Amino acid sequence: MPISADANPxxxxxxxxxxxxxxxxxxxxxxxxxxxxxRIGRLADTGELPAGVRLPPERTLAAALSVSRNTVALAYQxxxxxxxxxxxxxxxxxxxxxxxxPAAVHRANGFFAGLLSAAPPFDLSVAAVDCxxxxxxxxxxxxxxxxxxxxxxxxxxxxxxxxxxPELRRAVAAMLTAGHGVPTNPAQVLITTxxxxxxxxxxxxxxxxxxxxxxxxxxxxxFIDALHRSGARPVGVPPGDMARLADAVTVHRPxxxxxxxxxxxxxxxxxxxxxxxxIVALAARHHDVTFVDDMTVAELPLAPGADxxxxxxxxxxxxxRLPNVVTVGSLSKTYWGGLRTGWVRAPEGIISRLAAAKSAxxxxxxxxxxxxxxxxxxxxHEAVIAYRASWARExxxxxxxxxxxxxxxxxxxxxxxxxxxWARRPGDADSGGFAQAALRRGVAVVPGRLLSVSADxxxxxRLAFTLPPDDLVTAVxxxxxx
Amino acid sequence: MPISADANPxxxxxxxxxxxxxxxxxxxxxxxxxxxxxRIGRLADTGELPAGVRLPPERTLAAALSVSRNTVALAYQxxxxxxxxxxxxxxxxxxxxxxxxPAAVHRANGFFAGLLSAAPPFDLSVAAVDCxxxxxxxxxxxxxxxxxxxxxxxxxxxxxxxxxxPELRRAVAAMLTAGHGVPTNPAQVLITTxxxxxxxxxxxxxxxxxxxxxxxxxxxxxFIDALHRSGARPVGVPPGDMARLADAVTVHRPxxxxxxxxxxxxxxxxxxxxxxxxIVALAARHHDVTFVDDMTVAELPLAPGADxxxxxxxxxxxxxRLPNVVTVGSLSKTYWGGLRTGWVRAPEGIISRLAAAKSAxxxxxxxxxxxxxxxxxxxxHEAVIAYRASWARExxxxxxxxxxxxxxxxxxxxxxxxxxxWARRPGDADSGGFAQAALRRGVAVVPGRLLSVSADxxxxxRLAFTLPPDDLVTAVxxxxxx
Numbered sequence: 001m002p003i004s005a006d007a008n009p010x011x012x013x014x015x016x017x018x019x020x021x022x023x024x025x026x027x028x029x030x031x032x033x034x035x036x037x038x039r040i041g042r043l044a045d046t047g048e049l050p051a052g053v054r055l056p057p058e059r060t061l062a063a064a065l066s067v068s069r070n071t072v073a074l075a076y077q078x079x080x081x082x083x084x085x086x087x088x089x090x091x092x093x094x095x096x097x098x099x100x101x102p103a104a105v106h107r108a109n110g111f112f113a114g115l116l117s118a119a120p121p122f123d124l125s126v127a128a129v130d131c132x133x134x135x136x137x138x139x140x141x142x143x144x145x146x147x148x149x150x151x152x153x154x155x156x157x158x159x160x161x162x163x164x165x166p167e168l169r170r171a172v173a174a175m176l177t178a179g180h181g182v183p184t185n186p187a188q189v190l191i192t193t194x195x196x197x198x199x200x201x202x203x204x205x206x207x208x209x210x211x212x213x214x215x216x217x218x219x220x221x222x223f224i225d226a227l228h229r230s231g232a233r234p235v236g237v238p239p240g241d242m243a244r245l246a247d248a249v250t251v252h253r254p255x256x257x258x259x260x261x262x263x264x265x266x267x268x269x270x271x272x273x274x275x276x277x278x279i280v281a282l283a284a285r286h287h288d289v290t291f292v293d294d295m296t297v298a299e300l301p302l303a304p305g306a307d308x309x310x311x312x313x314x315x316x317x318x319x320x321r322l323p324n325v326v327t328v329g330s331l332s333k334t335y336w337g338g339l340r341t342g343w344v345r346a347p348e349g350i351i352s353r354l355a356a357a358k359s360a361x362x363x364x365x366x367x368x369x370x371x372x373x374x375x376x377x378x379x380x381h382e383a384v385i386a387y388r389a390s391w392a393r394e395x396x397x398x399x400x401x402x403x404x405x406x407x408x409x410x411x412x413x414x415x416x417x418x419x420x421x422w423a424r425r426p427g428d429a430d431s432g433g434f435a436q437a438a439l440r441r442g443v444a445v446v447p448g449r450l451l452s453v454s455a456d457x458x459x460x461x462r463l464a465f466t467l468p469p470d471d472l473v474t475a476v477x478x479x480x481x482x
Numbered sequence: 483m484p485i486s487a488d489a490n491p492x493x494x495x496x497x498x499x500x501x502x503x504x505x506x507x508x509x510x511x512x513x514x515x516x517x518x519x520x521r522i523g524r525l526a527d528t529g530e531l532p533a534g535v536r537l538p539p540e541r542t543l544a545a546a547l548s549v550s551r552n553t554v555a556l557a558y559q560x561x562x563x564x565x566x567x568x569x570x571x572x573x574x575x576x577x578x579x580x581x582x583x584p585a586a587v588h589r590a591n592g593f594f595a596g597l598l599s600a601a602p603p604f605d606l607s608v609a610a611v612d613c614x615x616x617x618x619x620x621x622x623x624x625x626x627x628x629x630x631x632x633x634x635x636x637x638x639x640x641x642x643x644x645x646x647x648p649e650l651r652r653a654v655a656a657m658l659t660a661g662h663g664v665p666t667n668p669a670q671v672l673i674t675t676x677x678x679x680x681x682x683x684x685x686x687x688x689x690x691x692x693x694x695x696x697x698x699x700x701x702x703x704x705f706i707d708a709l710h711r712s713g714a715r716p717v718g719v720p721p722g723d724m725a726r727l728a729d730a731v732t733v734h735r736p737x738x739x740x741x742x743x744x745x746x747x748x749x750x751x752x753x754x755x756x757x758x759x760x761i762v763a764l765a766a767r768h769h770d771v772t773f774v775d776d777m778t779v780a781e782l783p784l785a786p787g788a789d790x791x792x793x794x795x796x797x798x799x800x801x802x803r804l805p806n807v808v809t810v811g812s813l814s815k816t817y818w819g820g821l822r823t824g825w826v827r828a829p830e831g832i833i834s835r836l837a838a839a840k841s842a843x844x845x846x847x848x849x850x851x852x853x854x855x856x857x858x859x860x861x862x863h864e865a866v867i868a869y870r871a872s873w874a875r876e877x878x879x880x881x882x883x884x885x886x887x888x889x890x891x892x893x894x895x896x897x898x899x900x901x902x903x904w905a906r907r908p909g910d911a912d913s914g915g916f917a918q919a920a921l922r923r924g925v926a927v928v929p930g931r932l933l934s935v936s937a938d939x940x941x942x943x944r945l946a947f948t949l950p951p952d953d954l955v956t957a958v959x960x961x962x963x964x
Contacts, residue, residue, distance in 0.1 A: 048835065128640035136637040139850045140630065148622065155618040158610035159820020193675065193844035200843050204711075209691070225842045229686070338641020340848040349527040356530070360707045361682050361843065362675035366822040368621045369851055 013049065015056040015064035016457075019432050020450060021048055022065070024120060026440045032067060033074035040075065041084050044095050055085070055093045066433040121442040122475035127265075127419035127464035129391070131336035132384045138372045145375035154371040162359040163351070164191025164343075165370035171377040172329075172343045179381070180295075181317040182327065182345065190351050190358070193365050195296045195330035195342040196222050199258075201354045201361065202326065202344070203230040206290045207255040214248045214257040218422070218451035218460070220265045220294070223258055227453065232256075234453035239264045240271055242278050249286055256290045262298035262311045266422040266451055266462040268415020273312035280319045287324050290350075291315060295329040296342075297418040299385050302396050311417070316345060323347050331373065333419060334388045340365070341373050392419060398469035402476035421463045430457040437482045443475045495531065497538040497546035498939075501914050502932060503530055504547070506602060508922045514549060515556035522557065523566050526577050537567070537575045548915040604957035607926040609747075609901040609946035611873070613818035614866045620854045627857035636853040644841040645833070646673025646825075647852035653859040654811075654825045661863070662777075663799040664809065664827065672833050672840070675847050677778045677812035677824040678704050681740075683836045683843065684808065684826070685712040688772050689737040696730045696739040700904070700933035700942070702747045702776070705740055709935065714738075716935035721746045722753055724760050731768055738772045744780035744793045748904040748933055748944040750897020755794035762801045769806050772832075773797060777811040778824075779900040781867050784878050793899070798827060805829050813855065815901060816870045822847070823855050874901060880951035884958035903945045904930075912939040919964045925957045 013021075025039035026032060043049040055061070058076065062069040076093050079085035087093045119126075131139070138145045146154075154165075163169065169186040176182040176189075192198040199222070207213055209231030215223065217236025227234055235252050237244040239260075249257060259279070261271040271279075283291045293315040301311065316327045330342040344354060358364065376384065399421060403410060412423040425431060435447040448458030465472055495503075507521035508514060525531040537543070540558065544551040558575050561567035569575045601608075613621070620627045628636075636647075645651065651668040658664040658671075674680040681704070689695055691713030697705065699718025709716055717734050719726040721742075731739060741761070743753040753761075765773045775797040783793065798809045812824040826836060840846065858866065881903060885892060894905035907913060917929040930940030947954055 042831075042834075048838070126640060126642070128642060131637040131641070136634070139637050140624075140633040142622075142624065151622045152618070155613040155621050155818070155820065157820070158608060159613070159814075159818055159822070160608070160610060193847065196842070197844040222842070222845065229839070229842050332641075336637070336641050337845075338637065338639070338849050340641070340844065340846065349524075352524075352527075353530065357711070360678070360704070360711050362679040362822065363704065363819075364822065365675065366848065366851055367820050369848055 011050060011052050012054040013056065015060040016430065016432055016449065017455070018049075018056055018061060019064040019436060020455075024439055024444065026436070033071045034078065036065075036067075036071060036075035037078035040079060040095075044084055049095055051095055053095050054091065055095070057092060064432060064436075066437040120439060120444045122467065122471055122478065123444045124463045124465075124467070124472075124475055125444040125446045127333065127466050128337050129333055129388065129419070129466055131338060132334070132387050134380045134384060134387075135335045135339065135376060138376055139369075142372055145372055145379070150371070151368075154368045159367055160363050161367050161370075162355045162364040164189070164365065165367045165374060167374035168341075168370045168377070171374040172345070175377055175381055176316075176327070176345055180298075181313050183320050184316075184345050187348050188345055188351060190344045190346075190354050191365060191370060192342040192344060192358070193340045193362070194332055194337075195294065195328050196226070197358075197361075198328045198330075198342045198344045198354075199223050199292075199294075200226045201357050202256065202290070202292060202328070203227060203232065204361075205350075205353045205357050207232045211255040212252040214245070214252065214254045214289075215453055216259060216264060217453050218266055218448060218458075218462075219258065219453070220260065220296075221446065221451050223294075224451070224453055227258075236453045239267055239269055240275065242275050245279070246282055249282055249289055253286070254289055256292060258292045258294065259315075260294045260296075261315065262295060263300060263415065263417030265297060265418060266420045266446075267413070268302070268418045268420065268422065269413075270311050270416040276312055276315060276318055280315055280322070280325070283315070283319065283322055283325055290324050290326055293325065293327045295327060297333050298329070299334055300388065300392055300419060301417040302393055302415060303417075321347075323349070326350060331377075335373075335376065335384055339369070339373060341370070392465075395465040395467070395469055395472060396421075399463065399465040399472045399476060402473045403463075406476050406480040419464055419466055421465065422460060423463060424460050428459055431459055431461045434482060435461065438479055441478050441482060443478045443482075445479070493532060493534050494536040495538065497542040498912065498914055498931065499937070500531075500538055500543060501546040501918060506921055506926065508918070515553045516560065518547075518549075518553065518557035519560035522561060522577075526566060531577055533577055535577050536573065537577070539574060546914060546918075548919040602921060602926045603924040604949065604953055604960065605926045606945045606947075606949070606954075606957055607928045609815065609948050610819050611815055611870065611901070611948055613820060614816070614869050616862045616866060616869075617817045617821065617858060620858055621851075624854055627854055627861070632853070633850075636850045641849055642845050643849050643852075644837045644846040646671070646847065647849045647856060649856035650823075650852045650859070653856040654827070657859055657863055658798075658809070658827055662780075663795050665802045666798075666827050669830050670827055670833060672826045672828070672836050673847060673852060674824040674826060674840070675822045675844070676814055676819070677776065677810050678708070679840075679843075680810045680812075680824045680826045681705050681774075681776075682708045683839050684738065684772070684774060684810070685709060685714065686843075687832075687835045687839050689714045693737040694734040696727070696734065696736045696771075697935055698741060698746060699935050700748055700930060700940075700944075701740065701935070702742070702778075703928065703932050705776075706933070706935055709740075718935045721749055721751055722757065724757050727761070728764055731764055731771055735768075736771055738774060740774045740776065741797075742776045742778075743797065744777060745782060745897065745899030747779060747900060748902045748928075749895070750784070750900045750902065750904065751895075752793050752898040758794055758797060758800060762797055762804070762807070765797070765801065765804055765807055772806050772808055775807065775809045777809060779815050780811070781816055782870065782874055782901060783899040784875055784897060785899075803829075805831070808832060813859075817855075817858065817866055821851070821855060823852070874947075877947040877949070877951055877954060878903075881945065881947040881954045881958060884955045885945075888958050888962040901946055901948055903947065904942060905945060906942050910941055913941055913943045916964060917943065920961055923960050923964060925960045925964075927961070 058069050058072040062072045169189040172189045173184040173186045176184040212235050213232040214235045216239040235248050237248050316325050327345040409426040410423045431447040446462040448460030540554040544554045651671040654671045655666040655668045658666040694717050695714040696717045698721040717730050719730050798807050809827040891908040892905045913929040928944040930942030
């Protein structure tokens with residue numbers, strides 16, 4: 001099972017895949033070629049680059065990274081000097097086997113590299129919000145939401161609650177029932193460590209390796225990472241294209257279809273009510289396909305007050321009893337990502353299966369904070385949502401104006417909601433080189449290719465507008481100089 | 483991909499596997515046959531029993547469950563009446579396809595059913611401790627461990643920390659260095675949601691489906707569940723048998739070997755220092771095998787004070803720089819399971835890979851509680867360990883005395899530490915029927931078969947001594963009546 005040069009002489013990595021894996025390599029101090037060599041060496045240490053892999057030719061990697069060919073040539077020389085690589089006439093430069101663990105087989109994903117590396121000065125790559133004031137108050141001083149007897153009660157018992165704390169399951173069920181028209185009883189709710197865990201558990205339970213999974217394309221990169229790790233076979237459809245979606249479901253008979261009807265990530269689109277009815281009809285005809293409605297950014301409309309009606313109802317509101325419609329959500333984009341609180345709403349059978357999988361994954365999320373969060377969801381949900389809406393609108397306005405002023409050649413459709421702008425640079429060049437060059441100037445963006453399940457070349461970039469407004473303007477000004 | 487009766491006419495489930503899946507079915511009120519039918523129906527709803535599966539013959543299921551044949555016959559009749567099952571001459575009773583989701587393929591595991599069902603009056607199946615007083619104080623009133631400025635600081639930033647909160651990584655590194663002789667820098671530490679997540683991530687990163695994995699047998703059932711879900715091929719060796727371990731590693735070349743050298747779960751054995759040196763030598767010869775030392779119950783010695791020397795050092799203390807020795811631990815058995823705080827200590831390369839996998843699994847554990855836990859580990863670790871040691875000794879003494887008094891025919895070796903007794907009932911009968919019968923009297927124990935990676939028949943049972951001493955005595959008295 002270890003990968004060795006002899007066992008797999010055809011093992012290669014393309015320049016764009018390597019650029020994605022490299023992530024934010026040029027953000028430290030030092031000569032570029034040394035930084036590049038150090039980063040490649042580290043990827044070899046971690047097994048992300050398997051021993052024996054052939055590195056891209058100097059010229060193509062230089063183009064993908066927007067650096068000179070000499071920088072790559074010198075980096076490869078450092079790797080050879082350190083015994084990490086070997087070059088042979090006619091077969092290029094290969095990493096030398098030095099520690100051969102069987103590594104997880106997964107696609108290079110520069111998105112998560114963002115969380116795993118030091119953040120650059122202006123990070124437009126992660127849509128992370130601050131901790132809303134009532135949430136911070138509850139975390140700093142729990143007495144603001146629960147009295148001492150209530151807090152003490154949370155520390156009793158075994159602490160193992162794979163389904164989640166009953167109070168939080170009830171609070172989420174009530175919020176879905178009253179706030180979104182999705183009639184939900186608490187037994188239909190599983191509490192997860194963010195929507196990310198909800199998606200990972202769904203993939204682990206509902207999809208076997210090799211099964212097709214339909215997803216909007218482009219989509220949330222965290223789903224793409226979990227999808228690739230699951231071994232599923234992705235089938236992408238453009239967001240909002242009902243004919244392609246119906247075809248994909250009918251032809252591929254996927255195990256799961258992943259959709260974000262409200263404020264799609266990254267495009268910010270809202271699927272109209274008529275299309276939602278079409279999807280529910282499709283689900284009713286295909287009981288063996290699990291349709292996932294990801295509401296993570298659904299409560300973040302950008303049009304202020306009277307301008308916007310409420311968004312159309314979630315899929316589960318149109319078909320609350322269909323056995324194959326699952327709703328996923330999170331408090332990460334409204335309350336705070338550091339709560340790590342997400343949920344799944346599904347028929348009880350699916351919830352039982354997911355809870356069993358969660359037991360094997362982590363035996364349940366810590367209950368005490370769930371008690372605080374339950375009180376917040378029950379008593380202060382509207383206040384948090386209102387706080388976040390004006391927070392997001394102010395930032396969106398700043399970035400939209402900056403884009404129009406400083407990069408007028410870029411094209412984008414105003415998002416109806418969410419925390420990202422999906423923008424296209426002029427021309428057809430893949431945005432990966434641009435993202436690399438921007439990073440060296442201190443601004444991180446997500447190149448469109450990383451939001452594509454098939455890693456297609458893309459001239460698009462995703463820009464999160466979650467920094468303070470002044471920083472957003474500075475960042476866009478910097479992008480204009482790249 | 484959906485399993486249907488036509489697609490897989492050979493799909494069957496054995497009586498013992500079904501008994502494990504059924505878990506705690508007889509604990510509710512009502513006629514036994516109705517409870518049995520309802521539980522089987524629910525397993526069909528959840529996909530744990532796939533549509534089309536052939537149920538065991540009435541006679542063999544009755545024996546496995548310690549109920550009359552008539553109870554099973556009536557339960558099957560209820561299932562047929564409700565359209566859930568069909569019987570045909572010569573092919574037995576099958577579940578009728580009614581909702582065919584592709585279900586996760588995993589082994590029936592009655593251990594986790596315990597966490598997922600209502601607990602019986604006397605639960606000896608889960609080794610769960612109470613929340614240690616200083617830990618409860620910190621959770622109820624965080625001001626006991628961190629001042630307001632420190633607490634506020636924990637709510638800043640994105641909240642996404644896949645490696646864990648730096649303060650907690652430092653605290654765990656310092657505890658390992660000073661307390662266990664394992665020199666550790668914080669970059670070698672990943673914080674996880676309990677040891678369960680540490681094991682799951684290791685399996686997801688280091689092991690591909692079909693790879694052999696060596697484990698002590700019997701072992702921790704949470705590892706068995708994650709192992710079966712990973713699709714790995716288990717190879718069991720008796721705890722402490724060095725010759726068999728060396729053979730298994732040499733012959734099978736496993737991706738991973740899972741060991742619990744200190745207070746092995748369930749036996750409570752301590753591996754002597756000489757054997758630990760042998761394992762390290764084995765690891766040095768087999769760099770492609772990841773050796774996991776699970777320290778989850780290592781800080782729970784049962785011999786009081788002067789009677790016991792310190793246990794021999796962890797494997798990583800003997801070989802702190804070997805690239806393939808990984809240490810896993812948890813605060814669940816000393817502080818409280820509800821903290822859901824575990825850790826991995828490994829070379830940085832493995833830590834990077836695990837952190838990337840954790841990003842895809844849940845984007846990181848919630849940071850605020852990690853700040854409280856870091857303060858506890860830094861300042862009150864010795865106090866918590868001392869509290870728990872006397873807590874555990876009092877309970878062990880009560881159960882040991884009760885076993886000697888009320889079931890003198892049972893044989894067991896006094897554990898050196900941990901929270902469980904591994905006891906053998908007289909005779910050779912599998913303990914599954916006994917466990918079912920005990921459950922109907924309100925006492926849950928884990929039948930030995932569920933701690934075996936090959937689900938071997940076993941006359942052993944695992945008894946956790948974590949209830950209050952009086953309850954332990956009552957529970958053992960009840961076992962004597964079964």
